[in-house]
Amino acid sequence: MTANPILPGFNPDPSICRAGDDFYIATSSFQWWPGVPIYHSRDLRHWELVSYALTDPAHLDLRRIGDSAGIWAPCLSYADGLFWLIFTVASGGRQHTYECPNYLTTAADVRGPWSAPVYLNTTGNDPSLFHDDDGRKWLVNTEFVWAPGYRAHNGTLLQEYSVAERRLVGPCRNIFGGTALGTPEGSKLHKHGGWYYLITAEGGTEYGHAMTVSRSRDIWGPYEVHPQNPILTAKDDPANPIQRAGHGDIVPVAGNRVAVVYLASRPVEQRSLLGRETFLAGGRWDDDGWLRLDARTPQRELPDFGLPAAPVPELLPRDDFDGAGLGLRWTSLRQPIGELADLTTRPGWLTLQGTPSPPDSFIRPSLVAQRIRHHAFSSETLLDFAPTEMQQWAGLICYYDTRHWYLLHRQFDQRLGPCIALYCRRGPAPRYENLAQIPIADVPGVRLGVDCDGRLLRFRWAASEDGAWQPVGEPQDALVLSDEFVEKHDPIPSFGFTGAHVGLYSYDITERAIPPAFDWFEVHGHASVGDGWS
Ligand code: 6LW
Numbered sequence: 001m002t003a004n005p006i007l008p009g010f011n012p013d014p015s016i017c018r019a020g021d022d023f024y025i026a027t028s029s030f031q032w033w034p035g036v037p038i039y040h041s042r043d044l045r046h047w048e049l050v051s052y053a054l055t056d057p058a059h060l061d062l063r064r065i066g067d068s069a070g071i072w073a074p075c076l077s078y079a080d081g082l083f084w085l086i087f088t089v090a091s092g093g094r095q096h097t098y099e100c101p102n103y104l105t106t107a108a109d110v111r112g113p114w115s116a117p118v119y120l121n122t123t124g125n126d127p128s129l130f131h132d133d134d135g136r137k138w139l140v141n142t143e144f145v146w147a148p149g150y151r152a153h154n155g156t157l158l159q160e161y162s163v164a165e166r167r168l169v170g171p172c173r174n175i176f177g178g179t180a181l182g183t184p185e186g187s188k189l190h191k192h193g194g195w196y197y198l199i200t201a202e203g204g205t206e207y208g209h210a211m212t213v214s215r216s217r218d219i220w221g222p223y224e225v226h227p228q229n230p231i232l233t234a235k236d237d238p239a240n241p242i243q244r245a246g247h248g249d250i251v252p253v254a255g256n257r258v259a260v261v262y263l264a265s266r267p268v269e270q271r272s273l274l275g276r277e278t279f280l281a282g283g284r285w286d287d288d289g290w291l292r293l294d295a296r297t298p299q300r301e302l303p304d305f306g307l308p309a310a311p312v313p314e315l316l317p318r319d320d321f322d323g324a325g326l327g328l329r330w331t332s333l334r335q336p337i338g339e340l341a342d343l344t345t346r347p348g349w350l351t352l353q354g355t356p357s358p359p360d361s362f363i364r365p366s367l368v369a370q371r372i373r374h375h376a377f378s379s380e381t382l383l384d385f386a387p388t389e390m391q392q393w394a395g396l397i398c399y400y401d402t403r404h405w406y407l408l409h410r411q412f413d414q415r416l417g418p419c420i421a422l423y424c425r426r427g428p429a430p431r432y433e434n435l436a437q438i439p440i441a442d443v444p445g446v447r448l449g450v451d452c453d454g455r456l457l458r459f460r461w462a463a464s465e466d467g468a469w470q471p472v473g474e475p476q477d478a479l480v481l482s483d484e485f486v487e488k489h490d491p492i493p494s495f496g497f498t499g500a501h502v503g504l505y506s507y508d509i510t511e512r513a514i515p516p517a518f519d520w521f522e523v524h525g526h527a528s529v530g531d532g533w534s
Contacts, residue, residue, distance in 0.1 A: 003300050004046055004242070005264070005277040009371035010499030012276035013073035013186065014261040015128070016251045016379040020084070023251060024110055025261060026053065027087065028279060029283035031401075032046060032331045035071045036062045036087060038110055041312070044259050044280060044305055048312035049328050051055075051111040053085045059105065059117050062334040064362050066093045067401035068486075068495035070334075073101070073186055073247065075128035079137075082106045085114065086127045086139070093495045094487075097146055102127040102139075104161070118166050120180075123157055124200075130189035137161040138219065140198075142185045150519030154176075154189040156198060158220065168347075177359070178202055179212050179229055186247045189219075193289055198223055201247035205276070205497070206487075208235045211262055213291050222492075226290055232262060232281065234298050242298035243267055250283065250291065253305045258283040258291060264298045268454050272480035274372055275499015321350040330368045330503075340506075342367045349384070349517040354392065354508025360402040360425055360432075369399055369503025374525025375454035379502045382465060385516035386444040387412040392398070393421075394516035396448040397505040398457060399446065400481040401489070402500065403427065407505060408424050408448050408459045408472060418442045420461045422473045426480040428492045436473025439488035452478050453490050 006092040007014070018024075025039045025047065035054030038049040054060040054071070062070050074087040085105050092098030103117035110225050120127065124142035130138055130234030143154040159172040176198050178184030186201035195215045201209045210230035214223035234245045248262030260281040265272035282294040282303025294303055320329065321343050332341075345351040350368075357365040385394045387410065395409030406424045413419045422436040440446070440463065447462040449469065456475040462468060476499075480483060502523055506516050 002302065003043075004279045004298070004302060005266075006045065006261070006280045006302070007278035008274065009277060009291060009373035010275035010501070011037070011278040011371075012263040012497065013247050013276040014073065014248045015073070015075045015125075015188070015264060016259065017076050017078045017083075019078040023259075024076055024078070024083070025278060025437065026074045028072050028074065028497070029331075030068050030070040030072070031062055031065050031334050032070075032498070033062065033333065033335055033337075034331070035062070036074045036085065038076065038419050040110070043307040044068055044253070045302055047309055051063065051328070053105060053107070053112075053114050056114075057335060059114065060089065062089070063232050065089070065091065065334060066362075066494075067403070068497040069093055069098065070397065071128040072497070077129055079130060079131035082270050083106060084129050084131075086120070086129045086354070087117075088125055088127055090125060094493055100125040100144070102141060115445050120161070120168055121159070123172075124153075126186040127189050129161065130191075132219070134411045135192065137163060138189060139168060140175075140187050140189050142187070151182070151186055153183045155184055156200065173220060175219075176214055176223045177223070179225055181208070181210055181212065181230065188249050192252060192285055195289055197291065198327070199248065199250055201229065203233070203246065204234065205244065205247065205263070207244055209233065209244045210235060211246050211248055215289070228290075228292070230295060231291060232260070234264065235516070237297045240297055241266055242300065243314055244272070245279070247300040256285040257305060258285065259303075259305060259452045260293060262298075265483070266322065267482075267484065269373060269479065271479035273375060273454070273478055273482045273500050275424035275483055276442055276497070278497075283518065318520055318522035319347065320520045321518065322348050327351070327368050328366065331370070331501075332368055334362070335364065337366070337368055341368055345515075346517050350504065351515050351517045351521050352394065352504055352505035352506040353515045354394065356507075356509040356511065358408055358507055359397060359399065359405050359505060360404060366399060366501060366506040369401065369501035370523060371501045372502055373522075376450065376452055376526040377502070377523055377524045378451045378526065379523040380447060380449040381522070382447050382519040383410055383516055383520045384444050384519065385410045386442070386531055389510050389512065390414050392507070392513040394506040395449060395504070396502070398450060398478075398481060398500060398502050400486060400496075403494075404469070404477060404481055406457060406459070408450065408461070408524075409505070410446055410448075412438065420446065420448075420472055422459050424476065426477070428488045431517040435476065437472070438472060455479060
């Protein structure tokens, strides 16, 4: 990786830790399964997805959880020979008060197995664990106050965690109310030179987002704020192509040098198709004991920590479905895809059993997807499917959440016969829009494709392996699949925390179709038009 972001595409709320020479980052996964991706690096520049912490349905129940609810802002730390992962399972969304039960799970190996989670509290979001050098452990999380007339995000709570009793013990107090930026959350507690430091996300996770620092000699406070707060923000730099910078974490590198990871996004026309991504900055502990970053605004260039380069295997654009199982980058919605997706019924093909869940279902859509990592990308697949009834669909999906998606699929229409169709849902309309429908010869094998230039999606199809590509309908607005559209511009705003995905989908309300099979799937990025992003 030669430039920021270090984790492109939907990877918000990074938490970083170090075990010897190995660095690990955990990010939020919301309604996507498995929960909490964990990335590994030895040089802080090259990162590889190596595991997920929550892979067992007995450890995490996301069924029927709302869009952009679920796992928010996990905290990964390493101490006493163990990885400690603290996570919340947020319910609700913008229209509802949300609850955040917080849990702890541990593992000797970051690749698992992870222990059955221990329940901690439900007092607020963004819980994190601090291991003091005297062996005591402390939980911090946001204090929610839902009483009218008070701030909902009222500051940072602190309470001790007893490893022996597997529960929180002793007094619980609000130790830091935040700065004038407001909405303090995501606090991480660290210790350096005898000071306790809180690294806090403030200003809300939008264009006023920021990272602040405060410190105290006593863990209970009072915490004094950094003289140059916020230490990182893009809020005063609207021309910066990197915006919404804030929520993050720090890890020591060598001497006074500190690596800082934070979320930010790369909007196009104030729409973040790729969601909130993870960026890296350099920082140092100055002689006055305050943390300062190399730059106060997000930078595209990566800092140099002087670590030997440690490249990781490149992500191949094409998946031929020749392996024993789906690779780590594939995710599903709210639960494991399980036996719906298999590579053995037809070796070398992904067979994707349809379910009665349409693409806007919270129940069990048969959907496997990958986060979109480039503003401009192309994706293609070869599908073998011969539906004989109206409500048997399979194809390629560009998906943000239940109310924002485009589905290019093979179908059988009662009036038109075999067709390629493009449906979408993009906002409050209760029914899907039919954007294009093209009758085709009754051949089972078709290729389906989509090209995105960062603003528009152009869908296409071709008969079999070597037919010529044909456009399907008019170019469509890609930016409805963005955080900001979902959050603000949809007439029914909801949380838009995740970023867009591209993947494969199969629907069969009749439960009679011969399941579709996909020979391969590919997605690769291009240099974008106009904005220079790749
Ligand atoms: C997260 C909160 C936030 O819990 O967004 O950036 C929420 N800030 O800290 C969801 O990512």
